[in-house]
Amino acid sequence: MLVEIHGEEIANLIAERSKYIIENKIELKPTEIPTQETLSKLTPMKLTWRKYKNKVKTLTEAQDLSCLPNYHLRGFNNYHLDHRTSVYQAFRMNWSPEKTAHINNLQMIPREANLKKGRRSTPQEIPLIHLLATSLKLS
Numbered sequence: 001m002l003v004e005i006h007g008e009e010i011a012n013l014i015a016e017r018s019k020y021i022i023e024n025k026i027e028l029k030p031t032e033i034p035t036q037e038t039l040s041k042l043t044p045m046k047l048t049w050r051k052y053k054n055k056v057k058t059l060t061e062a063q064d065l066s067c068l069p070n071y072h073l074r075g076f077n078n079y080h081l082d083h084r085t086s087v088y089q090a091f092r093m094n095w096s097p098e099k100t101a102h103i104n105n106l107q108m109i110p111r112e113a114n115l116k117k118g119r120r121s122t123p124q125e126i127p128l129i130h131l132l133a134t135s136l137k138l139s
Helices: 007-023 036-041 044-061 087-092 111-117 123-136
Strands: 079-083 106-110
Touching: 044 079, 044 087, 079 111, 106 111
Parallel strands: none
Antiparallel strands: 079 106
16 A cells, blocks of 8 residues: 655655665566656565566576576477576575576476466475585575
8 A cells, every 4th residue: 555645755755766776776667667656666675576586587597508408398388497496485585696596496397387386496306405505505
């Protein structure tokens, strides 16, 4: 629910949120026109999440994914790139973007399985990934 604010408060809110977005290089969706309403919804936590998600995406795409099994089957209607420990779960567990995007946290899975999985992590992989990441001292 939006709190009603007026005059100088609106200007201060917009300036504050805009400054945060610019300083943290947060990419907004084209539909997110910076109005009072959209800026008030972009809380620091949402902005932090968006920055984290964008960093993980950049680091993930920088990996040599061709070494993953089924990479040659990758496609929108075929196999998808998946984070074993989901990006959302990793964010909530305070994993670094580098740890989340690490090649050992990536797999190619069938489209249907990836869509069904959503934000969840692959349950059987969590202990293995945590152990691996700890042994590699990725924070």
